[in-house]
Amino acid sequence: MSKDNVLNVLEQSEEKSERFFLAWKQGIDFLGDHLFGPKTTATAQKKEDLLPLQDPIQAEFDQESCGEEQFLAAMVSFYDPSWGEELAMLIDCDKSFCGLTYNLDHRRIEILCELLRNYQGWQSTP
Numbered sequence: 332m333s334k335d336n337v338l339n340v341l342e343q344s345e346e347k348s349e350r351f352f353l354a355w356k357q358g359i360d361f362l363g364d365h366l367f368g369p370k371t372t373a374t375a376q377k378k379e380d381l382l383p384l385q386d387p388i389q390a391e392f393d394q395e396s397c398g399e400e401q402f403l404a405a406m407v408s409f410y411d412p413s414w415g416e417e418l419a420m421l422i423d424c425d426k427s428f429c430g431l432t433y434n435l436d437h438r439r440i441e442i443l444c445e446l447l448r449n450y451q452g453w454q455s456t457p
Contacts, residue, residue: 347449352378354445358406383407398434405431
């Protein structure tokens with residue numbers, strides 16, 4: 332691979348990471364900072380500063396509307412697919428990505444699409 336191609340891949344990776352992080356923060360703004368941490372969207376410098384917090388999410392999950400449950404399960408699945416699947420099993424909807432997004436408004440769907448488009452994995456998954 333030429334030097335130019337390596338630099339292009341690195342730039343794309345950095346751009347994708349930044350786009351993912353911005354979409355991640357937008358999703359958290361919809362759901363609430365109290366479900367992610369240890370930092371807030373205002374103080375976070377990277378996605379690892381905004382990890383889904385299991386106890387608050389589990390405590391609040393059943394109190395959310397169906398659409399919020401779907402959005403939260405989809406968001407969590409980017410961090411931990413198994414946990415996202417467990418949350419999806421608690422919702423009365425199709426368990427596919429399409430099923431989790433069916434009842435969402437356009438803005439939330441855009442956020443999930445941006446996350447999917449720029450997802451590069453999570454270094455510190457449980």
